[in-house]
Amino acid sequence: MTINSTATRDKSNCSARKKIPLAHRRKARQLILQALYQWLLAETKPRLITQQFREENEGNIDWDYFDEVFIEIPKIVDDLDEHLIPVLDRKPDALDPIEKALLYLGTFELAHRIDVPYKVVINECIELAKVFGATDSHKYINGVLDKMVVKLRPIELSAK
Template sequence: MIEIPGISGSLPDQAVPETDPEDKGAGELKGKKLNERQKARRMLLQALYQWEIARAPVNDILAEFLVYYQGKIDREFFKQVFPDVISHVDELDEMLRPWLDREIKSLDPIELSLLRLGLYELAHRIDVPYKVVINEAVELAKVFGATDGHKYINGVLDRAARQLRELEQRGTGRI
């Protein structure tokens, strides 16, 4: 673990890798290169998880991740989305309730962080297609979440997208 002076907590020895070493896919997809936005989403998941567990100040977590994670990562996306998700947590949790089959407090912190991130993107980042939002959240759940947690993430975000992105889905012939 790497300790960063003046910042609480520590980070793993290796930053976000270029390829997905834990990719459980098969064949040509295994070890695929991650693009800058995918790396930023991994950072976002880790930062949201850290915030959920430690409730450290948002600016401290933001600074910690931006100092540590160098390289080709969509830093602007991370810098915009992380504090915005945190500032909308109550709204996002309220929006999530109808699509959940359990109380928010009983969700795994990784799943909760992914659901908040996915719902935030569905509601506030219409520049990102809903299929991309869902797919990215599912892929992150496969790597970081519990066994079969990706199925739960997929189901919840799919139901949310039907309501939040109805016009976009209509355009694709889905509805």
């Protein structure tokens, strides 16, 4: 699966068609970040991480979204890196693991989840960076994802 430069709408099994409260989606993104962090550091298989997270986290979480996003990112990490490298000021391997996980999440959503407005993608990643990242990582995430919007969502950007 490669990333198109103008992100096309994936009409197959989108959890976005269901009426899921935004707080449930926000919690799913937080867990996706934590799962990606674990995957990056421990190199645990995504299916095992998913199983662990489902056992440890109950409550109001958009699990469909978690599954759709978290399981796919490790499969296309090389494609995500290809899109990120031109807009980064360092190699992906030199990124802090939280920043790297957030950039993977943001880039994936910008490329493959066009049902989510680009401003929401950026805002959610910034808020997660403020909670989980280093002191100014939210500024870095914002700058990189702003550049990714130009690359992956030019039509949506020009419509604003």
